[in-house]
Amino acid sequence: MSNEEWIPGSKTELMAEIKREWNLLMAVVARLDETKMTTPDEGGWSPKDNLAHLTEWMNSLMGYHMDQRPAAPAPANDNSQTAAPAAAAAGGAETTASAAPSR
16 A cells, blocks of 8 residues: 555455455565575575564464464563574575465
């Protein structure tokens, strides 16, 4: 959406927008080959790193909102610039172009 101040009028509208944006993201991901998927940008994050980061946020938020689990606290020495690339390099969350929110 081009309007950053857009607010959905209903849950149905919100869910439709989330689905639309998810599908746009997955269309971009589907066009990336292995080299592009793992090549870091100027900030050191590859598309794969960003997807792993997004996956962890989605899991945390779904657990918090859907399962009433508390959000996990950040590690004491959290470095937000390297957390996702380090997790991905260590075999962290795997993400595929066909993955979609399950809830």
